[in-house]
Amino acid sequence: MADFNKALTPGDYEKGELNVVIEIPTGSNHKIEWDREHACFMLDRVEPMAFAKPCNYGFIPQTIDEDGDELDVLMITDQPLTTGIWMKAKILGVMKFVDDGEVDDKIICVPADDRNNGDKYQKLEDLPKQLINQIEFHFNHYKDLKKPGTTKVKAFEGVKEAKAVIKASIERFLEAHPDVKFRKGVEDAVEQVRSAVSETIDAAKKAMEEPTK
Numbered sequence: 001m002a003d004f005n006k007a008l009t010p011g012d013y014e015k016g017e018l019n020v021v022i023e024i025p026t027g028s029n030h031k032i033e034w035d036r037e038h039a040c041f042m043l044d045r046v047e048p049m050a051f052a053k054p055c056n057y058g059f060i061p062q063t064i065d066e067d068g069d070e071l072d073v074l075m076i077t078d079q080p081l082t083t084g085i086w087m088k089a090k091i092l093g094v095m096k097f098v099d100d101g102e103v104d105d106k107i108i109c110v111p112a113d114d115r116n117n118g119d120k121y122q123k124l125e126d127l128p129k130q131l132i133n134q135i136e137f138h139f140n141h142y143k144d145l146k147k148p149g150t151t152k153v154k155a156f157e158g159v160k161e162a163k164a165v166i167k168a169s170i171e172r173f174l175e176a177h178p179d180v181k182f183r184k185g186v187e188d189a190v191e192q193v194r195s196a197v198s199e200t201i202d203a204a205k206k207a208m209e210e211p212t213k
Contacts (some may be wrong), residue, residue: 001039002063004039005036005133005173007061008061008086010060011060011088015090017088017089017090018060018073018090018107019088020059020086020087020109021034021061021084021085022057022072022082023083024057024083025053025056025057025080025082026080026081027080028053029047029048029051029053031047041045045136049140051141052140054134054193056074057072057075057132060107061174062177063105063172063178065103065169065172067103068098071169074108075111075141076092076161077111087111089112090112090121091107092124092126092156092159092162093124093156094106094108094162095153096134096155096157097151097154099117105165106139107162107166108162109166112161129143134158139151
């Protein structure tokens with residue numbers, strides 16, 4: 001199995017797109033987690049069936065949230081997705097969440113190319129209100145049988161706040177992995193040079209095409 005934190009980047013979040021790895025399918029009560037140390041998935045625990053996931057659950061590679069894990073994603077699809085696949089996703093917003101005193105935000109996404117729904121979900125408000133209610137109820141109560149009152153959904157916010165959370169999580173990852181940070185810096189510098197050269201060539205071509213006065 002590929003190490004997703006090496007094989008994938010977070011994606012172009014500034015343009016509203018992410019790379020997302022799926023851990024838990026919709027409807028599953030298996031708490032499957034990505035094990036960074038061994039680069040594979042593990043079953044952490046079995047939840048009560050009453051608290052099966054109301055949507056797919058995954059993470060963004062090359063990110064670290066405030067709780068020390070990869071930044072989580074709630075992936076909305078019509079059918080459950082399979083553990084271990086990765087996909088391109090569109091950012092709709094973020095669920096601000098606290099788990100046992102730690103910030104544990106969840107980015108809310110849909111597939112980047114959803115032809116079944118005609119890409120009708122473009123912002124958080126496009127999702128069914130009942131689905132948002134179910135997600136909020138689930139995360140407020142899914143630990144009640146063991147540690148009641150330890151989780152709290154603080155708010156649902158839009159794309160702008162989601163991007164800020166993603167940006168901070170990417171920066172934490174880069175600080176913890178200087179080799180990746182260096183490589184990204186080189187790639188960004190090369191891209192800037194390539195873009196500048198391309199703009200210069202385009203400007204020169206345009207000047208040559210303009211009639212002399």
